[in-house]
Amino acid sequence: MAKKKTAKKVSKQKSEAYEAPEFLVDLLNARSPTGAEYEAQAVVDKHVEPAVDAYRRDTMGNRFATVNPDGDPRVLFAGHIDELGLIITYINEQGFLYFDTLGGHDKTMISGRRVSILTKDGVIKGVTGKRAIHLMSPEDRKKVPETHEIWIDLGVKTKAEAEALVRIGDTAVYDQSFELIRGSVGVARAFDDKAGAYAVLEAVRRLKSEKKLAARVTAAATTQEEIGTRGAMTAAFSENPDFAIAVDVGHATDSPDCDPRKYGSFKQGGGPIVCRGPNINPVIFEHIIRCAEKNKIPYQLEADPRPTGTDARAIQVAQSGIATGLLSIPLRYMHTPSEMVDLEDVEHTVQLLVEFALSLKKGERGIW
Structure with missing residues (x-):
């Protein structure tokens, strides 16, 4: 068993006038291959546990951070911390x-x-x-x-x-760490899915100070997604929320040799990709879109005809069924040592999660 250590601290990541959040940098540099997520767990423990109302660990290695624990409805945000x-x-x-x-x-x-x-x-x-x-x-x-x-x-x-x-x-x-290369555009070996894990955890950290939050919101840093969304299976079962949003990365198809007729048209810097299809509850989909448009948060639309290759596929069918949505952060060069993301897309994803949670009223459900 590898020792539980935080990633070695590096100098702050700046590019021109842009500075990457310390929590995100620490998470990206943490080494957390599937089934051995120790370093990423330690980063989450350090940055998130002191900033929320309730915090727990489970036998799969998942981390759960909750704010407003007595609220209604129950909401789960999920992003996986394992990597290739x-x-x-x-x-x-x-x-x-x-x-x-x-x-x-x-x-x-x-x-x-x-x-x-x-x-x-x-x-x-x-x-x-x-x-x-x-x-x-x-x-x-x-x-x-x-x-x-x-x-x-x-x-x-x-x-x-x-x-x-x-x-x-x-x-x-x-052995390849995070680096900003131009403005808010960075490269790392594991934006998939440290970017999504950061987004859900950061959203909960920000919600802690929101007085008008009616919902109980939990962010789950899930494990073993890369070998079958295994951490999400147990996380969804134990939390059994009314609503859930998984956050992962999606293919930015604005680089050469990506045919939009086959893969859709998604731009790096264009905002989070909102998924629509059988894996997505229609109530939560429309709610996400309303929040984005009301708050002028840029977004892109994706159609997926089958269960997605994300934690959303496991969450949707847990317990008696969970109203599930999916946000994807546009990414180039997926599953390579130098994945590329515009950190403004990450920030817009955090903002959309926060606004979604704040928009929910007591008693709301995803039944359709």
Whole structure:
């Protein structure tokens, strides 16, 4: 088990006149591969627990932050704190580590990366490697390597040396931190879904001081979304809210080679994407749109014909059914080491969540 540590503090992230929120920066830099979300949990504990009315943890590793605990209706905001990772499966006689993937990796992105391995004694650094292009045949150069054809090099000589550092089942993430590159546009290895987790938790922190809040609002930082929305399943069951909004990332399709006829038209900087379709309760959808338009919060519309690949799919069908909505933060280069987000979209998502919660009246439900 990796030690529960907060991410190492880095200098404040500024770009021109824009400064990223410290809570978001800490969350983005926390290493939290699926099933080993310790560092992200510690960041949430630090920034959120002192700022809300009630706070709890569960056996899945979820974190729950509640304001106005006696309010009505009951509302759940959910964003997942796990990220893509690697899990060590085999160590050969020369001390090279082999692994499987946690979550949906693009295999063309894995090799040649610096990685941080989370162990019981702290972080161990390594590099992913494969046979150099100079040593490949023309046919081999055209192939995408299979996972078992890539390894992690610790710079050791023997299996014994490697085993003194890492164990089978230890997990790793790319060694790549958050950085602002232009104004409010930043890159990080895990905007998916640290951006969404920040949005739901920050919304609850802001709601703490709102006197006109009628609803009971809980933000859940969920785990294991990348391998099947597992944390959201138990979170939705234990909270059993009247309304829920999941916040994740969605594809910004304004970069080259994205056909809007197939994927829709979504712009980075265009505001949160509001989903519509069978996974979305129509009452909550219309309520979200009214809040956005009343408060002049920019938004974009997405149609999804099936259960979405987000926590919303699990929340909707928990207990006897939960009126569920979905907001997506536009993101370029999803599931790569350098995902790109405009932090103004994150801020607008926070604002929309706050206004939605404040707009609810006692007794409101999502029955249609």
